[in-house]
Amino acid sequence: MPATPVADAVAAYARRSAAVGFVAGASRATFAVGVVGAVGFLALHLSGAPPRPHPAWAVALVPVLGWGLWRARGARVPDAVAAGELDRRLAADGLLVSAAELGEVGPDWHRQLQLKLAGLRAALPPLPWVLWWPGPVLAVLLAALLGSLGPTTVVSNAPTSGAFAARLADAQTLLQAARLAGTMAPELAEELAGSLERLAPMAGDAAFAWRELDGVLARIAREQLLARLDGERGTPGAGDASAAIAKVQELGRSLLADPALSAAGRQLVESMLGGAGGDLAAKLAEAQRSGEWAGRFAGLADELLQRAGELGLEARDLRELGAFADSLREQGARLRPASGSGRGERVVAGGASGSPEVSGNGPGRGPGHVARTWSEPVAGAAEQALPLPPGGAGAQPWVPVGAGLGAPGVAPVAGTASGVAPAAGRGGASWQLQLAPHHRAVVQKFFAGEPAPGSGEGKR
Amino acid sequence: MTTMLSASEVAHGKALLARLQQGCNEVLLGQQELVDLCVIALCARGHVLLEGLPGLGKTELVKAIGRLLGLQFRRVQFTPDLLPSDITGGPILQDKGGERTFVFRPGPLFANVVLADEINRSSPKTQSALLEAMQERSVTVLGETHALPRPFFVLATQNPIELEGTYPLPEAQLDRFLFKVEVPSVSADVVLRILTTRRRGEPPTATSVFAPGELDELFRLVDGVFLPQAVAHWIARLLAACDPARAGVPEPVRQHVRWPASPRAAIAIAESARAAALLAGRPNVDFADVQRVAVAALAHRLVLRHEAVVAGVRARDVVAAVLGSVPMVDRSLAEAAR
Numbered sequence: 044m045p046a047t048p049v050a051d052a053v054a055a056y057a058r059r060s061a062a063v064g065f066v067a068g069a070s071r072a073t074f075a076v077g078v079v080g081a082v083g084f085l086a087l088h089l090s091g092a093p094p095r096p097h098p099a100w101a102v103a104l105v106p107v108l109g110w111g112l113w114r115a116r117g118a119r120v121p122d123a124v125a126a127g128e129l130d131r132r133l134a135a136d137g138l139l140v141s142a143a144e145l146g147e148v149g150p151d152w153h154r155q156l157q158l159k160l161a162g163l164r165a166a167l168p169p170l171p172w173v174l175w176w177p178g179p180v181l182a183v184l185l186a187a188l189l190g191s192l193g194p195t196t197v198v199s200n201a202p203t204s205g206a207f208a209a210r211l212a213d214a215q216t217l218l219q220a221a222r223l224a225g226t227m228a229p230e231l232a233e234e235l236a237g238s239l240e241r242l243a244p245m246a247g248d249a250a251f252a253w254r255e256l257d258g259v260l261a262r263i264a265r266e267q268l269l270a271r272l273d274g275e276r277g278t279p280g281a282g283d284a285s286a287a288i289a290k291v292q293e294l295g296r297s298l299l300a301d302p303a304l305s306a307a308g309r310q311l312v313e314s315m316l317g318g319a320g321g322d323l324a325a326k327l328a329e330a331q332r333s334g335e336w337a338g339r340f341a342g343l344a345d346e347l348l349q350r351a352g353e354l355g356l357e358a359r360d361l362r363e364l365g366a367f368a369d370s371l372r373e374q375g376a377r378l379r380p381a382s383g384s385g386r387g388e389r390v391v392a393g394g395a396s397g398s399p400e401v402s403g404n405g406p407g408r409g410p411g412h413v414a415r416t417w418s419e420p421v422a423g424a425a426e427q428a429l430p431l432p433p434g435g436a437g438a439q440p441w442v443p444v445g446a447g448l449g450a451p452g453v454a455p456v457a458g459t460a461s462g463v464a465p466a467a468g469r470g471g472a473s474w475q476l477q478l479a480p481h482h483r484a485v486v487q488k489f490f491a492g493e494p495a496p497g498s499g500e501g502k503r
Numbered sequence: 504m505t506t507m508l509s510a511s512e513v514a515h516g517k518a519l520l521a522r523l524q525q526g527c528n529e530v531l532l533g534q535q536e537l538v539d540l541c542v543i544a545l546c547a548r549g550h551v552l553l554e555g556l557p558g559l560g561k562t563e564l565v566k567a568i569g570r571l572l573g574l575q576f577r578r579v580q581f582t583p584d585l586l587p588s589d590i591t592g593g594p595i596l597q598d599k600g601g602e603r604t605f606v607f608r609p610g611p612l613f614a615n616v617v618l619a620d621e622i623n624r625s626s627p628k629t630q631s632a633l634l635e636a637m638q639e640r641s642v643t644v645l646g647e648t649h650a651l652p653r654p655f656f657v658l659a660t661q662n663p664i665e666l667e668g669t670y671p672l673p674e675a676q677l678d679r680f681l682f683k684v685e686v687p688s689v690s691a692d693v694v695l696r697i698l699t700t701r702r703r704g705e706p707p708t709a710t711s712v713f714a715p716g717e718l719d720e721l722f723r724l725v726d727g728v729f730l731p732q733a734v735a736h737w738i739a740r741l742l743a744a745c746d747p748a749r750a751g752v753p754e755p756v757r758q759h760v761r762w763p764a765s766p767r768a769a770i771a772i773a774e775s776a777r778a779a780a781l782l783a784g785r786p787n788v789d790f791a792d793v794q795r796v797a798v799a800a801l802a803h804r805l806v807l808r809h810e811a812v813v814a815g816v817r818a819r820d821v822v823a824a825v826l827g828s829v830p831m832v833d834r835s836l837a838e839a840a841r
Binding site: 120121123124126127128130131136137138140141144145147148151152 | 731787
């Protein structure tokens with residue numbers, strides 16, 4: 044096409060079309076790069092490593108320019124197409140396309156065409172600058188967001204292997220301390236130690252490892268809490284029992300060492316001490332577990348006092364022995380109302396404890412029928428809120444002891460006669476039920492009008 | 504080398520056309536668009552089929568055109584018993600000096616402007632007698648071809664509602680018509696003008712508006728209108744978009760069109776667009792000229808599916824959809840221009 048006003052106008056339109064394509068493509072690429080950059084910048088910031096300006100960031104211009112040039116190439120229109128488009132935009136009624144094709148349209152039409160071309164600038168497609176807006180807006184929003192976050196605002200709570208190892212070490216330390224203090228049953232301590240050994244190689248990669256570790260910590264904390272509550276209530280502990288055993292053994296050994304001890308007294312003491320004292324220690328340990336050790340020791344001390352003549356004890360020994368028996372009786376009397384496990388009010392199976400408050404359970408209720416014993420609520424015991432161990436989940440009251448296939452085996456319980464309390468140790472312990480305080484009044488009211496056991500009448 | 508008409512030539516052609524327009528509008532009141540299309544068709548030397556209800560002035564318009572052009576005008580009332588020889592003419596036995604010979608006697612077709620009134624009332628064989636005359640501008644009888652006078656126009660009318668005893672024009676016959684124009688009804692104002700200006704509805708007597716040679720000059724000017732390649736490309740793409748067998752055609756075409764228009768339709772559009780451009784005072788064809796004549800030149804050439812016809816789909820709506828969906832300037836124009 045020769046250089047004529049029409050050709051220049053057509054070329055200008057073609058250039059503007061390419062420019063529009065470039066701006067549109069670059070704008071969209073800018074927005075896309077901005078979004079990707081914002082996400083990456085935010086991710087790095089949240090991970091604690093905020094990026095710093097670097098000249099290498101200029102690489103982001105490559106996709107912008109590349110996509111813009113690609114779109115410009117696609118948007119560039121041939122001259123014939125540009126002439127047609129421009130003819131329509133100028134409302135030239137086909138005169139411009141005719142002129143572009145013929146080259147010369149005659150002077151009359153040329154003047155008319157010049158008038159049309161005067162509006163060429165307005166007829167060119169505008170550059171879509173509005174497409175640039177999302178990029179700067181996104182940048183401003185990103186800056187505002189990062190400014191509000193601050194330099195060290197967000198710390199990840201995600202568990203890491205270091206945190207898991209530290210928590211595991213804490214659990215092992217607590218477990219070892221509980222073992223040394225004797226506040227945890229050896230079987231339970233072994234089980235928890237096994238769990239910790241199993242958790243050691245997991246390194247906290249899985250959520251279930253954290254849950255199991257929290258469970259172990261909760262059980263350790265629970266055992267420590269129960270031991271502390273037992274100590275506060277004065278429940279016989281291992282330390283008290285050991286002291287009592289040592290006291291009795293020391294007393295027995297001093298009697299045996301006394302040459303003035305008669306032969307009968309020596310035989311009595313030796314029978315009580317079991318020779319080397321191991322038998323006595325075993326008996327005392329059993330008495331300790333049953334919660335009646337204070338009474339047993341008091342009885343032993345009384346028996347020694349009664350046979351003081353046979354033993355040939357001196358007045359000092361008698362006084363010491365008497366004071367020891369008194370202290371044991373006093374302690375036993377103080378602990379008797381909380382005999383048993385001592386953790387809350389219970390309906391204690393009749394015959395299991397042999398308590399004098401045993402009452403009947405109405406007419407016979409078939410196999411497993413046992414009498415009830417109403418104990419008094421213990422203030423600050425089971426219903427007292429147990430503080431959660433720090434940083435751990437709630438204490439698990441139920442701990443699985445095993446799993447197996449098939450129905451669980453049930454020890455058969457022999458049927459008892461109506462109104463007759465079953466013998467202790469024959470299923471009576473299975474009736475040890477925990478009652479919530481608001482249930483207690485209901486149960487008491489239900490059995491309030493029952494006749495004495497063995498009368499054969501009562502509510503059903 | 505192709506040149507464009509000068510401004511004076513265009514003005515002269517526009518003035519000639521304006522005279523014809525004015526004459527037609529004096530005869531037929533309130534039908535400017537119809538008159539324009541008829542004038543365009545005549546300038547493009549094409550035949551026109553007027554379709555409309557009785558009493559709308561179709562016949563009067565054709566008669567007025569014949570008189571306004573100052574050409575020989577014949578009217579043929581098509582009836583069911585009309586035979587081909589009744590319109591083409593035939594040999595008759597003549598006695599000249601004791602020697603009897605067959606002499607060809609021309610029929611009513613041998614005129615410049617032929618009004619084929621109620622053309623769909625004649626039998627197909629009579630309708631078919633017009634095929635050669637309309638396309639070749641000649642008549643062949645008993646192996647002897649007789650040229651029709653130039654220019655030769657067939658202006659036919661048909662009634663779309665009285666179908667009893669009629670024979671619809673076959674597609675080949677329809678294709679011979681440059682335009683098929685539906686004559687619209689007139690408004691109340693036009694009826695009032697008819698009542699107040701004309702006794703018994705008789706139009707004023709039209710006289711020729713052209714001096715000898717001016718019609719040929721008009722035809723020369725129409726031929727000189729330049730058709731840009733961009734516009735021609737659009738016409739070609741419009742025709743391609745009417746073919747349901749092609750990919751990417753508009754949805755109405757794919758659904759309703761059974762057979763597309765022939766290339767004769769593109770020729771008709773181009774020639775009539777030239778006349779429309781001259782009527783608009785332009786030395787070249789514009790996209791608007793194509794839009795103006797496309798429906799009249801294309802709609803009757805599309806064969807719709809039977810279900811579309813039953814559903815009331817009109818071919819002019821399909822053409823309008825094509826006009827709206829095919830871009831005027833397309834990138835493929837660049838390849839076509841090489």
